[in-house]
Amino acid sequence: MGAVLEMTPARKLTCLALFAVLALAGCGNDPAAGDLSDPVKLAAAAVKARIGKAAGASDAPDPAMVAQLRAALEKAGQPILMVLSKTLNYAGLMAPYGVNGGVRTWATEQYVTLSTRDDIVVATRGFGPDMMSAIAPSLAQIAAGHGTVQRRYYYLDGADQTQVFAFACTIAPEGSETIAILGKAYVANRIGESCSGPSGSFKNQYWFDSRHILRQSTQFLVPGVDDLLLQRVID
Template sequence: MRTTLIALVLLSGCAQTGPLAGKLDAMIGGNRHPKGPSVIEVTPSALPHAGERLHATIAARNATATLAIEAVNGTVTTWHTADNVTLSFDRGVLVGTRGLGDDLMGAGAEKTLTALAGGNPGPYRRQLRYLDGENHSVYVSAGCTMTAGSTELFNGQRLRRHDELCKTFHQSFTNTFWTDAHGTVRRARQWVGPEVGYLETWR
């Protein structure tokens, strides 16, 4: 019987193109020649959460996946597919991706989390890190503001909506978080980068 640590994956059925699409095909079950189930190796700290699942979509690629927990390191949780695609979140704020192609290598979360908790109503800055074509780190600084919205119903839960508007020298993007009564992020739509676009997650 397959272990619960195997990533459950679903394919949307729509055609995809490009290197990212190829990765996502494998990520969400597009491999037509499976080599058997891939077991996700978890850290001891992740074992109490091994049954939890994260649902994710990348709208620009019409791709959907369900991920399992690989590791918990302090406040950062890393979710893993069977094809080595990982998404890392610091208490619900996206801080890194691997295996998507043009990955977000790192991002600050503290100021966003403070703003989500209502502790920083004014502007603040976030730093995002990417790699260029020569594998050199490229840092993007964004000025952000957080706005709390109304309560919305999602999957039977009443969640508070928060919109984080961020502007860089070249572009702007809006991250949206939905938190429960305890302040936990249950749903989010977050910017990965110009090539990947937005990642939406919920659990």
């Protein structure tokens, strides 16, 4: 029966993200699980290289390293989201952390979290400047490739008071292109969402693969910070 109380361990995301996922043999501190340091170094190097690339540096990540990382992640079998922010000099792999209604929360092993409704970001925590909550269009509205939608973002300022930013957005198709997600190529349809409001303007972009999965997106986080680049590495 469901109502018997049991001791539950503290939920440690080290088992969900980088370290354990990359340790090939799974979670834990079992010495037989193999050398942890290589995949960890690998992931760190890949992420660093990705940041370098995002910042316009010429050195692309070593393809062999990327392939090794992808193989490790696929073997672990968990959905993985890669998140990058140039402004915040932040890059991390995120794994599922919770589900509430239609909203899924992803987290890094450092408990930086990102919540998406239908893959559209509706909240973040731990980035520093965080989106506390949002009114956002549905994925279907975006995927339709046309139309106008309204967005509202809620933030806490330096006095912990809520600030609201409203935008009106126009959705338009932007053609098809090939994108690379951690060493794997996808042909994707790009859709743009141009938003403007009293406080400024920004543009989100979405790449849908041939299976209509949102493979990659750039989504607005907070004024003054570059958009987040989100890549769905493992489904």
